[in-house]
Amino acid sequence: MTNFKMNIDKLRLPLLGKEATIKRKKNCMTQCLRNWIPTRLFPHRISNLKILILAVLIVVLIIIPIYYYRLSQFDLKYININYSMSSFHRSTRPTPNIRCSMINGPRLPQNHDHKTEARLRSDPKVLVFVETMYSKLGKDIAELLVHTRIKYKIEVAGKSVPVLTSLDKGKYGVIVFENLNKYLQMDKWNRELLDKYCREYFVGIIGFINPSEETLVGAELKGFPIFIHTNIQLKDAALNAASQILRLTRPGETVWGPLPGDDWTIFQANHSTYEPLEWAHKIDDYGHEGLMKTPLTTIVQDHGLFDNIQRVIFGSGLKFWLHRLLFLDSLSYLSHGQLSLSLERKFLIDIDDIFVGDKGTRIKPEDVSAMLSTQRRIQNMVPGFKFNLGFSGKYYQHGNPDEDKGDDLILENIDEFRWFSHMWNHQQPHLYDNLTQLIDDMNLNKNFAKEKGIPFDSGYSVSPHHSGVYPAHELLYTAWKRVWNIRVTSTEEYPHLRPARLRRGFIHRNIMVLPRQTCGLFTHTIYIDKYPGGRDKLDESIQGGELFQTIVYNPINIFMTHMSNYGNDRLALYTFESVIKFLQCWTNIKLSSDTPLQLAESYFKLYPEETDPIWGNPCDDPKHQKIWSKNKSCDSLPKFLVIGPQKTGTTALYTFLSIHPSIASNLPSTETFEEIQFFNANNYYKGLDWYMNFFPVDVNSSRYMFEKSATYFDGDLVPKRVHALLPHTKLVTILISPAKRAYSWYQHIKAHGDTIANNYSFHQVITAGDTAPKPLRELRNRCLNPGKYSQHLERWLTYFPPQQLHIIDGEILKSNPIEVMDELQKFLKITPQFNYTGHLRYDEKKKFYCQVLNGERTKCLGKSKGRHYPPMEEKSLKLLQRYYLSHNTALVKLLKRIGMRNVPQWLQDDLTDSPT
Numbered sequence: 001m002t003n004f005k006m007n008i009d010k011l012r013l014p015l016l017g018k019e020a021t022i023k024r025k026k027n028c029m030t031q032c033l034r035n036w037i038p039t040r041l042f043p044h045r046i047s048n049l050k051i052l053i054l055a056v057l058i059v060v061l062i063i064i065p066i067y068y069y070r071l072s073q074f075d076l077k078y079i080n081i082n083y084s085m086s087s088f089h090r091s092t093r094p095t096p097n098i099r100c101s102m103i104n105g106p107r108l109p110q111n112h113d114h115k116t117e118a119r120l121r122s123d124p125k126v127l128v129f130v131e132t133m134y135s136k137l138g139k140d141i142a143e144l145l146v147h148t149r150i151k152y153k154i155e156v157a158g159k160s161v162p163v164l165t166s167l168d169k170g171k172y173g174v175i176v177f178e179n180l181n182k183y184l185q186m187d188k189w190n191r192e193l194l195d196k197y198c199r200e201y202f203v204g205i206i207g208f209i210n211p212s213e214e215t216l217v218g219a220e221l222k223g224f225p226i227f228i229h230t231n232i233q234l235k236d237a238a239l240n241a242a243s244q245i246l247r248l249t250r251p252g253e254t255v256w257g258p259l260p261g262d263d264w265t266i267f268q269a270n271h272s273t274y275e276p277l278e279w280a281h282k283i284d285d286y287g288h289e290g291l292m293k294t295p296l297t298t299i300v301q302d303h304g305l306f307d308n309i310q311r312v313i314f315g316s317g318l319k320f321w322l323h324r325l326l327f328l329d330s331l332s333y334l335s336h337g338q339l340s341l342s343l344e345r346k347f348l349i350d351i352d353d354i355f356v357g358d359k360g361t362r363i364k365p366e367d368v369s370a371m372l373s374t375q376r377r378i379q380n381m382v383p384g385f386k387f388n389l390g391f392s393g394k395y396y397q398h399g400n401p402d403e404d405k406g407d408d409l410i411l412e413n414i415d416e417f418r419w420f421s422h423m424w425n426h427q428q429p430h431l432y433d434n435l436t437q438l439i440d441d442m443n444l445n446k447n448f449a450k451e452k453g454i455p456f457d458s459g460y461s462v463s464p465h466h467s468g469v470y471p472a473h474e475l476l477y478t479a480w481k482r483v484w485n486i487r488v489t490s491t492e493e494y495p496h497l498r499p500a501r502l503r504r505g506f507i508h509r510n511i512m513v514l515p516r517q518t519c520g521l522f523t524h525t526i527y528i529d530k531y532p533g534g535r536d537k538l539d540e541s542i543q544g545g546e547l548f549q550t551i552v553y554n555p556i557n558i559f560m561t562h563m564s565n566y567g568n569d570r571l572a573l574y575t576f577e578s579v580i581k582f583l584q585c586w587t588n589i590k591l592s593s594d595t596p597l598q599l600a601e602s603y604f605k606l607y608p609e610e611t612d613p614i615w616g617n618p619c620d621d622p623k624h625q626k627i628w629s630k631n632k633s634c635d636s637l638p639k640f641l642v643i644g645p646q647k648t649g650t651t652a653l654y655t656f657l658s659i660h661p662s663i664a665s666n667l668p669s670t671e672t673f674e675e676i677q678f679f680n681a682n683n684y685y686k687g688l689d690w691y692m693n694f695f696p697v698d699v700n701s702s703r704y705m706f707e708k709s710a711t712y713f714d715g716d717l718v719p720k721r722v723h724a725l726l727p728h729t730k731l732v733t734i735l736i737s738p739a740k741r742a743y744s745w746y747q748h749i750k751a752h753g754d755t756i757a758n759n760y761s762f763h764q765v766i767t768a769g770d771t772a773p774k775p776l777r778e779l780r781n782r783c784l785n786p787g788k789y790s791q792h793l794e795r796w797l798t799y800f801p802p803q804q805l806h807i808i809d810g811e812i813l814k815s816n817p818i819e820v821m822d823e824l825q826k827f828l829k830i831t832p833q834f835n836y837t838g839h840l841r842y843d844e845k846k847k848f849y850c851q852v853l854n855g856e857r858t859k860c861l862g863k864s865k866g867r868h869y870p871p872m873e874e875k876s877l878k879l880l881q882r883y884y885l886s887h888n889t890a891l892v893k894l895l896k897r898i899g900m901r902n903v904p905q906w907l908q909d910d911l912t913d914s915p916t
């Protein structure tokens with residue numbers, strides 16, 4: 001990483017030389033004066049005084065310029081003054097000096113995407129064989145794939161090979177071995193299976209040679225005409241510009257200096273199937289005469305001429321930044337373009353608060369000029385680029401006189417920049433509980449914009465500290481829409497700040513929220529010599545490290561910076577110009593910029609699956625809690641959910657739970673009554689605040705809160721959503737015979753006047769074929785699907801451990817609800833247990849258990865629960881028992897697996913009565 005680093009010492013040497021000369025001159029001057037005064041003038045006192053004054057004057061006149069000269073030239077590291085208040089020019093201010101002869105060289109044509117017909121033989125997915133689930137390189141590979149959103153499956157090498165095909169297509173486009181040895185030493189059967197798959201489906205292999213304790217010299221790679229030397233220290237990596245693999249990576253330059261690690265493997269072969277992709281030199285490889293020895297191959301491509309399988313073999317892992325690019329290129333090449341990342345990258349730099357900063361750290365006119373000239377240079381490399389300036393009007397002209405002129409110069413150049421609204425007073429929106437107040441403050445900023453001629457129609461805004469965006473503070477969304485007609489914002493906090501590679505976007509109330517990237521510059525990182533970890537750390541991030549990789553992996557990047565990063569050492573200007581140059585040097589990436597609105601539209605076109613938000617629990621993340629209103633509490637969330645399915649007795653259970661003195665249900669919904677139906681339906685888009693309003697803490701603080709929505713059970717997205725918000729919640733489900741459930745459901749919607757149910761008999765509904773009218777088919781599916789219990793329970797169990805799930809036998813709920821409630825209380829760990837004996841009684845008229853009021857009267861469920869209807873026809877029952885046979889068989893297995901000792905009687909009956 002040293003090749004592009006500015007050599008500070010070299011720059012310092014001439015200065016130290018000058019300084020030494022000045023010191024010598026100064027010493028001579030004082031010495032001469034001292035010698036000169038006493039010998040000639042001491043006897044004459046009056047003249048003496050004059051001479052003394054004259055001498056002092058001369059000394060002052062000489063010393064002041066020297067002093068200023070030294071201050072301005074001397075490396076500030078050696079001067080003990082307060083930097084932040086200094087107005088002297090800083091000689092340590094870094095300037096971008098990425099030297100790259102390739103920068104203006106030919107670029108790869110955009111259609112070079114490795115695409116061949118062979119890509120149609122397999123799916124765009126990678127199979128990764130790792131050594132163990134925890135091995136370092138395996139993790140690095142997985143993280144890289146997550147970052148680039150390439151689908152993958154992890155398998156521990158050494159176990160059996162997973163299923164590789166589905167129908168007549170390969171399931172994986174490339175196979176990766178974290179340790180190539182695991183491939184070479186596979187048992188014969190599995191190796192043949194894998195190789196056959198690779199040949200038939202044109203699938204390539206990437207392998208890494210893992211460092212070995214034993215140093216191998218000229219060892220043969222088992223079964224291949226290639227030899228390796230291990231444990232070598234290398235330097236000066238360069239690429240084979242003729243390699244067909246290179247696409248994202250741009251060859252031509254050399255990475256000068258030692259390469260990370262001392263355990264590299266190099267390859268030697270004399271078979272035409274092998275072609276080097278990367279070379280390097282041994283660390284001691286320059287001869288005494290300065291002659292360079294032959295470069296050593298560190299990554300080799302196997303064209304498949306030997307055994308008809310294409311491979312790329314890496315002599316070191318992904319520690320070296322260039323290998324990450326080459327790994328992505330190898331995936332693209334070996335998958336015949338299936339796994340090619342686009343070369344387009346969109347790029348926007350927000351300056352979150354152009355007027356917010358402490359006196360002494362703000363931008364001055366010369367910083368604004370520097371911004372403008374850097375912007376012009378970036379525009380040559382990134383078409384459409386303009387710094388995107390956020391403004392908080394209240395802090396305009398809050399600096400010293402020079403800094404206030406900086407603010408003015410910014411405004412004189414309004415048209416040079418893009419603009420967006422920040423908060424007027426930089427206040428965090430979650431601190432507002434009053435919409436009017438929030439709107440008023442936003443309007444202050446809008447008036448400021450109008451007064452200064454700042455455009456305010458970008459439809460984009462950023463909230464101070466991301467407050468209110470996620471976790472969503474609905475007042476902010478409302479105010480943004482009303483005052484600014486905001487359509488786009490961005491945050492680092494969704495779903496969490498870390499790890500950055502998992503940041504995603506979502507759309508809430510028609511406002512597109514984009515993930516936002518950090519570049520390592522914060523409000524307080526304003527001087528290079530104070531940069532955490534030192535300048536090397538920043539340069540490392542730029543030159544192949546985190547910042548560089550962020551842009552390589554993300555097609556759309558919005559970076560956050562602050563005003564202070566543009567004054568002082570102008571670290572943002574340095575960082576971005578450098579990283580853009582570095583990208584130009586080493587990649588074929590085509591950078592461009594756009595308005596936030598266009599970026600957001602491109603983003604959701606690329607990732608439509610991210611449109612829906614996933615609401616997490618703000619209390620699970622201290623950072624989220626900090627930007628969440630004090631008036632909100634995670635106690636406003638239920639501790640357990642009754643998830644259904646419909647028609648199994650969920651209302652009865654809900655009613656019995658509500659009798660319990662320590663248990664409270666949600667407030668009723670005006671639309672769906674006792675059910676909130678948040679996780680399964682459109683209510684989810686109303687946001688977390690909406691949901692939490694059903695659980696007022698003040699009333700129920702000491703009670704165990706729950707909600708029951710019977711449609712949760714079979715909702716595709718529900719387990720995932722519930723888990724994101726309530727990972728520790730307990731789940732209660734009730735099961736009855738799926739055939740009986742289907743019949744009860746049919747009677748239910750028929751009673752509610754459903755026209756299809758009233759026009760078709762139950763038997764006609766359940767036997768409706770695929771040519772039946774669409775509404776009938778839809779009704780059939782709604783009737784039958786929830787009864788596929790095993791399928792739905794498996795989905796819940798992928799998110800929740802069985803210990804959090806309690807299954808109630810719905811028949812016992814009918815016949816012995818007291819026993820059911822006792823068991824449920826044990827599961828919920830509610831103490832003291834409430835004795836239901838005196839509170840539930842069998843009602844002869846209703847033919848069900850009902851609630852006992854005042855020890856005497858019973859209050860039963862309404863007419864719609866425990867309906868009277870004719871029994872199901874035998875032919876329908878038999879048909880449904882057959883229909884559910886495989887699901888019921890799977891359910892028995894599932895129940896046994898999760899430790900349920902007694903299989904419900906109805907399940908046994910359904911299975912034994914089922915016609916085969």
Ligand code: A3P
Pocket residue numbers: 645646647648649650651652710744745747813814848849850861864865866867
């Ligand atoms: P039927 O009306 O078809 O008999 P849900 O509340 O989930 O919609 O379920 C309604 C079913 O609950 C009723 O279906 C009924 O069989 C059953 N149930 C169980 N215990 C009950 C009770 N104590 N009172 C009324 N219905 C009860």
